Amino acid sequence: MATHCDVVCPFCGLGCDDLTVEEDAGRLAVRSTDCPVARERFGHTPPAEPPRVGGRPASFDDAVRAAAEILWTSRAPLVAGLGTDVAGVRAALALAERVGAVVDHERSEGLYRNLAVFQRSGWIATTFAELRNRCDLLLVVGPDPAALHPRFYERWVVPPPALQAPALREVVFLCGEPLETTRAALGEVPFTVIPGDATQIGAVAAALSTALTDPTGAAPGIAGLAERLRAAHYAVVAWAAAGFPGAHADLAVERLVRLVQDVNRQTRCAGLPLAGYDNVVGANQVCTWQLGVPLRTSLAGGAPRHDPHRFAWERFQHAADAVLWISAFRPEMPAFATGKAVVALAQPGTAFAAEPAVVIPVGTPGIDHAAHVFRGDSIVALRTGHLIDRGLPDVAAVLSAITAALPQEASC
Amino acid sequence: MLTKLAGGRIYDPAQGRDGEVGDLFVRDGRIVADPGTEPDETIDLSGKVVMAGAIDIHSHIAGGKVNLARLLMAEEHRAEPVTAEGLCRCGGGVATPSTHVTGCRYAQMGYTAAFEPAMLASNARHAHLEMADIPLIDTGGYLVLGNDDLFLELLASGAGEAAIADYVGWMLTATRSLAVKSVNPGGINAFKYNQRKLDVDAVGPFHAITPRRILAALAAAVRRLGVPHPLHLHGFNLGVPGNVEATLDSIAAVDGLPLHLTHVQFHAYGTEGDRRFSSAATQIAEMVNRTPTLSIDVGQIMFGQTVTASADTMAQMGNAGHAHPKKWAVMDIECDAGCGVVPFRYRDKAFVNALQWAIGLELFLLVTDPWRIFLTTDHPNGAPFTSYPELIRLLMDRDYRLAKLAELHPDVPAHCILPSLAREYTLGEIATMTRAAPARSLGLKDRGHLGPGAAADVVVYTDRPDRRAMFETPDLVFKDGRLIVRDGVMVALAAGRTHVVEPGHDPAIEAWIDRRFEARMGQKLAHFRISADEIRDGDGLVRHDCRPGAF
Ligand code: SF4
Ligand SMILES: [Zn+2]
Numbered sequence: 001m002a003t004h005c006d007v008v009c010p011f012c013g014l015g016c017d018d019l020t021v022e023e024d025a026g027r028l029a030v031r032s033t034d035c036p037v038a039r040e041r042f043g044h045t046p047p048a049e050p051p052r053v054g055g056r057p058a059s060f061d062d063a064v065r066a067a068a069e070i071l072w073t074s075r076a077p078l079v080a081g082l083g084t085d086v087a088g089v090r091a092a093l094a095l096a097e098r099v100g101a102v103v104d105h106e107r108s109e110g111l112y113r114n115l116a117v118f119q120r121s122g123w124i125a126t127t128f129a130e131l132r133n134r135c136d137l138l139l140v141v142g143p144d145p146a147a148l149h150p151r152f153y154e155r156w157v158v159p160p161p162a163l164q165a166p167a168l169r170e171v172v173f174l175c176g177e178p179l180e181t182t183r184a185a186l187g188e189v190p191f192t193v194i195p196g197d198a199t200q201i202g203a204v205a206a207a208l209s210t211a212l213t214d215p216t217g218a219a220p221g222i223a224g225l226a227e228r229l230r231a232a233h234y235a236v237v238a239w240a241a242a243g244f245p246g247a248h249a250d251l252a253v254e255r256l257v258r259l260v261q262d263v264n265r266q267t268r269c270a271g272l273p274l275a276g277y278d279n280v281v282g283a284n285q286v287c288t289w290q291l292g293v294p295l296r297t298s299l300a301g302g303a304p305r306h307d308p309h310r311f312a313w314e315r316f317q318h319a320a321d322a323v324l325w326i327s328a329f330r331p332e333m334p335a336f337a338t339g340k341a342v343v344a345l346a347q348p349g350t351a352f353a354a355e356p357a358v359v360i361p362v363g364t365p366g367i368d369h370a371a372h373v374f375r376g377d378s379i380v381a382l383r384t385g386h387l388i389d390r391g392l393p394d395v396a397a398v399l400s401a402i403t404a405a406l407p408q409e410a411s412c
Numbered sequence: 413m414l415t416k417l418a419g420g421r422i423y424d425p426a427q428g429r430d431g432e433v434g435d436l437f438v439r440d441g442r443i444v445a446d447p448g449t450e451p452d453e454t455i456d457l458s459g460k461v462v463m464a465g466a467i468d469i470h471s472h473i474a475g476g477k478v479n480l481a482r483l484l485m486a487e488e489h490r491a492e493p494v495t496a497e498g499l500c501r502c503g504g505g506v507a508t509p510s511t512h513v514t515g516c517r518y519a520q521m522g523y524t525a526a527f528e529p530a531m532l533a534s535n536a537r538h539a540h541l542e543m544a545d546i547p548l549i550d551t552g553g554y555l556v557l558g559n560d561d562l563f564l565e566l567l568a569s570g571a572g573e574a575a576i577a578d579y580v581g582w583m584l585t586a587t588r589s590l591a592v593k594s595v596n597p598g599g600i601n602a603f604k605y606n607q608r609k610l611d612v613d614a615v616g617p618f619h620a621i622t623p624r625r626i627l628a629a630l631a632a633a634v635r636r637l638g639v640p641h642p643l644h645l646h647g648f649n650l651g652v653p654g655n656v657e658a659t660l661d662s663i664a665a666v667d668g669l670p671l672h673l674t675h676v677q678f679h680a681y682g683t684e685g686d687r688r689f690s691s692a693a694t695q696i697a698e699m700v701n702r703t704p705t706l707s708i709d710v711g712q713i714m715f716g717q718t719v720t721a722s723a724d725t726m727a728q729m730g731n732a733g734h735a736h737p738k739k740w741a742v743m744d745i746e747c748d749a750g751c752g753v754v755p756f757r758y759r760d761k762a763f764v765n766a767l768q769w770a771i772g773l774e775l776f777l778l779v780t781d782p783w784r785i786f787l788t789t790d791h792p793n794g795a796p797f798t799s800y801p802e803l804i805r806l807l808m809d810r811d812y813r814l815a816k817l818a819e820l821h822p823d824v825p826a827h828c829i830l831p832s833l834a835r836e837y838t839l840g841e842i843a844t845m846t847r848a849a850p851a852r853s854l855g856l857k858d859r860g861h862l863g864p865g866a867a868a869d870v871v872v873y874t875d876r877p878d879r880r881a882m883f884e885t886p887d888l889v890f891k892d893g894r895l896i897v898r899d900g901v902m903v904a905l906a907a908g909r910t911h912v913v914e915p916g917h918d919p920a921i922e923a924w925i926d927r928r929f930e931a932r933m934g935q936k937l938a939h940f941r942i943s944a945d946e947i948r949d950g951d952g953l954v955r956h957d958c959r960p961g962a963f
Contacts, residue, residue, distance in 0.1 A: 006936050006938065006939070008939060015934070015935065017935055017936050017939045018936065086541055090545070094501075097496060097501060097502060115483065118483060118484070118741065119483055119484065119486045120739065121739045122484055122735075122739040122740045122741035122742075122753070123741055123742075124741070124742045124743070125741070125742075125743045125744075126743065126744045126745075127534070127743070127744070127745050127746045128746075128934055129534075129746045129747045129748075129932065129933050129934055129935075130604070130744045130745070130746060130747060132932065132934055133561070133747050133932050134604060134744075134747070155934050156934060159932075162931065162932055163561055163618060163747065163932075165618065233605065233606070234604065234605075234606075264729075267606050268603075268604060268605070268606045270743075270744055285479055285538065285542075286541075286545075288479045288482050288483060289474070289478070289479055289482070289510060289511050289542045289545060290501075290503065290510055290511055290512065290545060291502065291503055291504070291510055292482050292489045292493075292494075292503050292504035292505040292508065292509065292510035292513070293482075293486070293489045293504065294483060299502065301495075302495040302496045302497075302502055303493035303494060303495040303496070303502050303504070304489075304493055304502055304503065304504060305493065306486075306489065306490070372537070372541060372946075374538070378476065379476050379532075379534055379535050379538070379743075379745055379746055380534055380535070380537075380538075380746065380935070381535075381537040381538040381541060382537075382935075382939060383537070383939065383942075383943075383946060
């Protein structure tokens with residue numbers, strides 16, 4: 001039995017690095033926090049399994065060769081999931097470039113609701129430590145982000161803002177109810193709830209913008225909130241767009257971004273678009289620096305072509321004839337249409353709706369190997385520890401082996 | 413393997429060679445003295461111009477703000493995708509090139525090193541991960557200090573020079589940085605408290621310290637630690653007419669300590685004339701010429717679309733109204749600093765932009781010592797780094813310069829002294845300002861020259877009267893002795909290295925930093941610190957000596 005202290009958690013993008021994790025006979029148990037995501041993910045470490053080809057156990061080399069064959073002969077491959085660390089994403093992009101694949105991350109939808117707005121108009125944003133130390137008014141918009149990022153309040157909201165005078169903070173929930181766990185976590189921190197329909201976030205944000213300069217027509221709750229935003233020293237508007245209901249979530253984000261800009265005409269205010277499950281932010285960063293464009297990009301034809309609509313994996317999977325799916329953080333995988341050649345780099349114990357053509361079990365970043373992952377606020381990259389050895393390869397090693405097994409192109 | 417580069421005209425200012433014909437010998441990636449033995453390979457360079465690999469002392473090539481700029485510049489990436497070809501991987505961009513494209517374009521121009529001048533401590537790990545993906549060139553980062561709340565708190569607490577230096581030394585080592593940069597000292601922090609302007613002697617919010625104190629403290633710390641590169645200062649009131657006063661003030665603030673003023677073109681504006689916007693290049697150049705402890709890089713602007721990306725949120729917020737296309741981003745970052753990204757198009761028919769172009773060239777031509785002025789466009793803020801060959805032509809060819817000036821806004825010649833400046837840079841001076849001088853300033857002992865022991869980063873040019881064409885496409889580029897480019901085509905890939913310093917300091921400061929990290933940052937200090945094996949997977953870290961007190 002061993003105890004790992006100050007463990008970095010790579011799962012939801014909140015970047016907690018204070019976990020105590022006990023190890024007993026290859027099993028891990030989180031002892032320092034109730035975070036359900038961390039408990040479940042660290043708690044899932046079944047023993048290594050051999051790779052499989054066509055449902056039968058195969059050697060690593062045979063599985064790699066079979067995967068390379070599938071990807072090389074595919075006319076429209078999809079390399080997605082991308083639930084992996086920075087090294088895994090690098091290797092995935094190198095492979096995708098060789099076979100002309102579309103690349104995307106499983107959780108990019110929430111990210112894209114923000115990115116679409118960023119690419120159209122830009123924004124004023126902030127990071128977790130600024131929230132914790134400078135923010136005197138936190139406005140949480142829409143469904144409670146704690147559903148996706150359980151320790152958000154405990155880590156970044158409850159400690160008083162040490163760099164603000166007075167060191168006091170209040171929280172307002174708009175168009176979303178705080179979870180019971182959030183109410184408990186907030187403890188002494190004063191908070192108010194301004195109820196509203198989460199499908200109406202865009203309209204409410206626009207009304208707030210108007211009320212900043214002209215509160216006459218505004219509902220009392222909105223007029224009061226506008227006044228508090230104007231009076232705050234450093235307000236933060238936080239949202240988790242992944243949880244926004246409705247088809248036009250990016251329009252809601254656009255209005256929130258505009259609200260932040262409007263408040264900045266008089267005082268300071270910054271947005272905090274929360275994202276970051278399964279290193280989606282890291283995947284997007286690597287993709288952007290290596291290709292110049294973010295996720296949802298096609299490398300068919302040798303040059304990157306980015307199309308957030310067409311090359312979203314959920315859409316492109318229908319056009320793809322082969323799928324390389326990478327899921328090193330969770331024992332889950334989407335079901336793909338029958339007849340599609342699927343190569344899965346997955347955690348051991350992953351349940352498949354249908355047995356993929358090739359399965360190569362991989363280790364989990366932060367559990368089986370040290371890894372670089374990004375925090376959800378996109379600035380801080382973390383290096384995780386390495387807790388146990390199950391004899392599982394990491395994603396980068398598997399992908400590099402597949403790339404090496406591709407036929408060498410004729411040199412010109 | 414011994415290679416002889418035979419009979420080239422060698423421009424190696426560090427060794428006092430100014431175009432004399434000679435031979436170079438390369439063994440195991442290094443320049444060696446003539447060993448007197450038969451070489452395994454001889455490359456005939458007769459008639460060719462030979463220089464060390466060029467070094468870009470200030471170019472925003474990696475990190476959070478660069479990636480934000482790529483995202484914001486979606487149009488150029490749509491319009492300018494780069495197809496994978498031969499050894500070059502795909503990517504795209506002009507002002508915001510992707511990592512592989514960055515390395516390839518630099519190498520194709522004969523550059524073998526470029527330094528990211530604004531690495532935030534909180535973003536350093538990201539910057540290093542990204543720099544490792546830039547092939548072919550060496551890199552390194554300058555750590556941005558002077559707006560971080562920890563530093564301001566330490567200073568405000570009355571900590572002495574030694575404690576301040578310990579903090580700076582600890583941070584440089586922990587973030588694997590090469591030098592110290594300060595961006596609008598105090599201003600980025602003040603902006604977080606809603607101040608939109610902060611003068612050199614104004615007391616800032618919350619921590620209640622003046623920029624002058626921050627500046628003096630950082631310059632002193634750099635000297636005390638013996639970091640080779642002087643404090644690298646992005647000054648006050650960037651882009652604001654009349655900011656020359658603040659620039660001269662900041663020179664005075666360091667009280668004779670070594671100082672490097674970066675992208676000075678953006679800080680050399682007066683308020684004279686009918687348009688209340690004038691060149692102050694003469695004042696700045698005179699100050700540089702009589703202050704041997706001062707160096708500058710220019711931050712030349714060139715016309716066309718680019719994007720400005722800076723840690724200076726205060727200035728960028730002020731510039732946001734000029735965004736072209738109309739979108740911009742500002743970020744407050746991690747009780748550390750910030751970043752502002754504003755796309756911009758410099759227009760030759762716009763008076764202000766045309767005068768900015770002239771001011772930059774005036775600075776180049778008026779500063780007499782090429783060892784203390786470096787060729788930069790502050791990529792991408794003034795122009796993409798790919799415009800260097802054009803800029804070199806403007807410096808080396810007066811007729812060309814005047815012809816270009818004649819194409820600009822007609823009022824510009826009357827508002828500047830550029831038409832009267834006859835100076836033409838020589839090849840030797842170009843070699844100084846793009847090779848020998850930046851290497852010496854950064855403390856890179858084995859780069860920027862071709863003496864025995866130097867890394868064999870060697871560039872071979874055909875001497876063409878069209879200097880742009882000459883510097884755009886060298887005949888041969890060697891990186892660490894390996895031929896990587898022939899006639900503009902990549903023939904081999906090589907990995908770059910990461911240059912750092914690890915100044916000696918009292919480790920007791922760590923306990924102080926640790927307490928504050930624990931109380932505030934939501935991150936353990938042990939996790940903040942970047943270990944050596946994280947840099948290029950443990951292969952490629954180059955440590956440079958610090959010489960405490962030695963100036
Ligand atoms: S909140 Fe997120 S980062 Fe923190 S322990 Fe839970 S899953 Fe991990
Ligand atoms: Zn710069």
